[in-house]
Amino acid sequence: MVDVADKVESQREAVASGRIRMHPETLALLADGELPKGDVLATARIAGIQAAKRTPELIPLCHALPLSKVAIEFRLDEPSSSVEVSATCRLNGRTGVEMEALTAVSVACLTLYDMCKAVDKDMEIGEIRLESKTGGKSGDYRRQAVSSPIVTGASRHADPGLALATAEPTVHIKCLAELRERLGVSDLDIPFDTLESADIAGLKAALIATDARFAGLNEGRVLCAVNQVMGGDQTPLTDGDEVAFFPPVTGG
Amino acid sequence: MIRVQQKAFDAGAEQQALLQGRSDIGAVVSFTGLVRDFNERPDVRALTLEHYAGMTERALEAIVEDAESRWSLQGVRLIHRVGCLEPGDPIVLVVVASAHRRSAFEACDFIMDYLKTRAPFWKKEHTASGNYWVAERSSDHQDAARWEEECNN
Numbered sequence: 001m002v003d004v005a006d007k008v009e010s011q012r013e014a015v016a017s018g019r020i021r022m023h024p025e026t027l028a029l030l031a032d033g034e035l036p037k038g039d040v041l042a043t044a045r046i047a048g049i050q051a052a053k054r055t056p057e058l059i060p061l062c063h064a065l066p067l068s069k070v071a072i073e074f075r076l077d078e079p080s081s082s083v084e085v086s087a088t089c090r091l092n093g094r095t096g097v098e099m100e101a102l103t104a105v106s107v108a109c110l111t112l113y114d115m116c117k118a119v120d121k122d123m124e125i126g127e128i129r130l131e132s133k134t135g136g137k138s139g140d141y142r143r144q145a146v147s148s149p150i151v152t153g154a155s156r157h158a159d160p161g162l163a164l165a166t167a168e169p170t171v172h173i174k175c176l177a178e179l180r181e182r183l184g185v186s187d188l189d190i191p192f193d194t195l196e197s198a199d200i201a202g203l204k205a206a207l208i209a210t211d212a213r214f215a216g217l218n219e220g221r222v223l224c225a226v227n228q229v230m231g232g233d234q235t236p237l238t239d240g241d242e243v244a245f246f247p248p249v250t251g252g
Numbered sequence: 253m254i255r256v257q258q259k260a261f262d263a264g265a266e267q268q269a270l271l272q273g274r275s276d277i278g279a280v281v282s283f284t285g286l287v288r289d290f291n292e293r294p295d296v297r298a299l300t301l302e303h304y305a306g307m308t309e310r311a312l313e314a315i316v317e318d319a320e321s322r323w324s325l326q327g328v329r330l331i332h333r334v335g336c337l338e339p340g341d342p343i344v345l346v347v348v349a350s351a352h353r354r355s356a357f358e359a360c361d362f363i364m365d366y367l368k369t370r371a372p373f374w375k376k377e378h379t380a381s382g383n384y385w386v387a388e389r390s391s392d393h394q395d396a397a398r399w400e401e402e403c404n405n
Contacts, residue, residue, distance in 0.1 A: 176304055177302050177374035178374065178376075178385035181385075221388070225304070225372070228307035228310055229307075229310070244304055244307070246304065246374070247388075248387075248388035249368070249370065249371060249374065250373065250375045250385075250386045250387070250388055251301070251303070251343075251367060251368060251373025251375070252285055252332075252344050252364060252367050252371075
C-alpha cells in the first residue's frame with residue numbers, strides 16, 4: 001500500500017457507472033416490481049453501499065476509508081433495454097475513492113443479475129467505468145463524452161477511383177457531416193449502370209430514384225468531391241469513383 | 253509540412269522546428285486559431301471537428317502550393333486539429349517563413365482564407381441549449397475572394 005500519511009486531507013468524490021442489459025420483458029417485470037425475489041432496486045442499492053464500504057477487503061492494495069457518503073442510482077433505459085447504475089462516493093481524506101465507486105457499481109450490477117436471473121439468464125453486465133473524480137493531487141478527471149465520429153470520410157479503397165477488376169461497376173458514395181445526419185446515410189454503393197448520365201447530375205437523379213430522401217442533395221448548398229477533388233454537377237464519373245457530398249466547409 | 257491530428261500542438265515548438273538551422277529566413281509569421289466560448293449561440297461548451305480524411309490532406313497541400321507559387325516562401329507549417337475540443341483549445345496553426353515580412357504576412361493570411369473555404373472540415377458546436385452544425389459565413393468567402401481579385405489585376 002502507498003503511504004498516504006503525508007498527503008493533505010481534501011474533499012474527494014468519485015462517480016462511476018455501469019450497465020446491465022436484459023430482455024425487454026425482464027426490464028418490464030423489474031419496472032413493475034413483479035420479479036420473484038422482491039424489490040430488485042432496493043436490494044441492489046443496499047448491496048452497492050455495502051460493497052463500497054468493504055472495498056479494501058476485496059482489492060488488495062486499497063486503504064480502508066471512512067466514507068462520508070455512498071449513493072447508488074438506477075435509471076431504467078427502455079430504448080437500450082438496460083439498467084444504468086451509477087455510484088457516488090465521497091470522503092474527506094488522503095486517498096481517492098474511485099475504487100469504492102467502481103466496486104459499488106460492480107456489486108450493484110451483480111445483485112441486479114442475481115435478483116433477475118430466475119427469468120433471464122442472457123443478461124450482460126458492462127461499461128463499468130469511472131465518470132469523474134475530484135480532489136487530490138492528480139487533479140480532477142471527467143470522462144469525455146463520446147460524440148459523433150471524427151473521421152467519417154476514410155476511404156474504404158486504398159486508391160479511390162480505381163475500379164476493382166472483378167466487382168460489378170459501382171460508384172461509392174459518402175455523405176459527410178450535417179448532410180449525413182440530415183439524410184441518415186453515411187456510405188452507399190450504387191451500380192454504375194443505374195446512373196442516368198455518367199456525371200454527378202446523373203448520379204443525383206439515380207439516388208433520388210432509389211430513395212426520396214436524396215432530394216436533399218438538391219436543397220440548400222451541397223458540395224461534392226469526386227475522388228477527393230471538388231466537383232460539380234457536370235463532373236464526369238467512371239466505374240469505381242468515390243463521390244462525397246457535404247455541406248459548405250467550416251474549418252479553421 | 254502539413255498535419256491533421258487530434259492532439260494539441262505547441263505553436264512555439266513548431267515555429268522553432270521550422271527555423272532550426274536556418275539563417276536565410278528574415279521573417280516568420282505564426283497564426284493560431286482558438287475555440288471561442290461563443291459563436292452562433294452563447295455558452296459553447298465543446299466543439300467536434302469532422303473532416304474528410306484523404307481529401308483534407310490533398311486540399312491543404314494544394315493551398316500551401318498555391319501560396320508558394322504566389323509568394324517566395326522559405327517554409328510553411330500547417331496543423332489542423334480534429335475531434336473534440338473545448339473553449340480555449342487551439343484548432344489551427346499556420347507558420348510561414350520568408351525572407352521578408354510582407355510575403356510572410358500575406359501568405360499566412362491567404363492560407364487561412366483558403367483553408368476556411370476550401371478544406372473539408374466541419375464544426376459541430378455543443379452548447380447548453382443543444383448541438384448544431386456551424387453554418388458557413390459569407391464574410392469568409394469575401395475574404396477568400398480578395399486573393400482572386402488581386403490575382404486578376
